[in-house]
Amino acid sequence: MLISGNDGISIKINNTEILCDSRKRVGDLNFISHAHSDHLIRKFKNTKILCSRETAGLIINKYYITPRLLKEGESSLNLKLINTGHILGSSALLIEDDEKILYTGDFCNNSRFFLNGFKPPKADVLIIESTYGNREFIFPKQNEVIGEARDWISSELRKNNSVILLGYTLGKAQILTKMVEELNWQVYVHESIARINEIYSFLGTKIKDFEIYGFKQISKPSIFIFPTYLHHSTTIKKIKERFDAKVVMFSGWVIGDGYKYMFNCDEAFPLSDHADFNGLVETVKMVNPKKIFTFHGFADEFANELRKLGYDAISLNNSQKKILDFIEKD
Numbered sequence: 001m002l003i004s005g006n007d008g009i010s011i012k013i014n015n016t017e018i019l020c021d022s023r024k025r026v027g028d029l030n031f032i033s034h035a036h037s038d039h040l041i042r043k044f045k046n047t048k049i050l051c052s053r054e055t056a057g058l059i060i061n062k063y064y065i066t067p068r069l070l071k072e073g074e075s076s077l078n079l080k081l082i083n084t085g086h087i088l089g090s091s092a093l094l095i096e097d098d099e100k101i102l103y104t105g106d107f108c109n110n111s112r113f114f115l116n117g118f119k120p121p122k123a124d125v126l127i128i129e130s131t132y133g134n135r136e137f138i139f140p141k142q143n144e145v146i147g148e149a150r151d152w153i154s155s156e157l158r159k160n161n162s163v164i165l166l167g168y169t170l171g172k173a174q175i176l177t178k179m180v181e182e183l184n185w186q187v188y189v190h191e192s193i194a195r196i197n198e199i200y201s202f203l204g205t206k207i208k209d210f211e212i213y214g215f216k217q218i219s220k221p222s223i224f225i226f227p228t229y230l231h232h233s234t235t236i237k238k239i240k241e242r243f244d245a246k247v248v249m250f251s252g253w254v255i256g257d258g259y260k261y262m263f264n265c266d267e268a269f270p271l272s273d274h275a276d277f278n279g280l281v282e283t284v285k286m287v288n289p290k291k292i293f294t295f296h297g298f299a300d301e302f303a304n305e306l307r308k309l310g311y312d313a314i315s316l317n318n319s320q321k322k323i324l325d326f327i328e329k330d
């Protein structure tokens with residue numbers, strides 16, 4: 001068994017190379033943990049893909065690509081997919097050879113709305129994402145964050161202020177849509193979010209069909225759900241001015257200093273689709289591995305923390321990145 005971490009994670013067993021979430025390299029088999037674009041192989045043609053049914057559905061409908069999926073019996077390895085609760089269809093890969101190897105992909109331990117939190121199996125080798133592998137990132141209980149956000153939204157609307165909810169298009173925006181489904185206010189969603197909501201519903205996770213922003217007369221006050229990357233756009237500026245809208249950001253990164261200022265938001269809630277620092281440590285304890293590899297985010301720091309706890313851990317990151325490099329644009 002050989003594990004390396006350059007452009008995705010490469011796992012070599014019995015002359016088979018499995019490439020996990022690689023963008024450029026093609027292995028004997030490429031595993032796609034979920035449908036965020038930074039995890040997708042660019043050369044789909046003839047690449048044997050292993051992913052969940054929902055991930056395949058999102059790839060087909062969002063990117064108009066038909067992956068060549070691995071057929072049953074096509075690999076001699078014993079491969080299992082395990083739900084990771086990050087976005088619809090997100091999965092970890094468990095390889096059961098002489099040793100059990102678990103590759104997590106992005107994961108979240110907390111159940112929320114239609115997503116069940118990650119329940120990791122035991123394994124000998126753990127390859128774990130470490131987006132928030134720094135002690136600074138410990139989130140409040142996520143159900144309480146959702147409750148507080150709902151209260152804040154309702155109180156602003158009662159004051160006759162509209163609200164603009166910002167989250168990334170694939171994943172967070174569907175959680176935000178669910179969050180406001182039962183509030184009795186008018187909701188408008190950006191067209192890119194409406195499309196993903198529709199794909200979710202098509203794949204069996206029903207998301208309410210709200211009005212697309214820009215097609216109808218808008219009443220005030222209202223709720224607008226927009227992708228994070230549009231936070232400095234003229235559309236957001238226009239909505240703010242015309243409908244007295246407050247801007248609120250939903251991300252795990254808002255725990256860090258200065259983030260709120262950077263995104264020019266009126267309010268921010270630490271609602272995340274990743275495990276926080278404690279969730280990562282808890283996951284390691286549940287897997288109880290002999291060897292750990294960390295990747296993504298604070299990989300060096302998290303490996304260091306794990307070594308302090310007595311684990312054999314090393315980082316697969318070549319260099320530590322800046323927070324803004326991790327903001328998902330999907």
Ligand SMILES: [Zn+2]
Nearest residue numbers: 034036086106
């Ligand atoms: Zn992701």
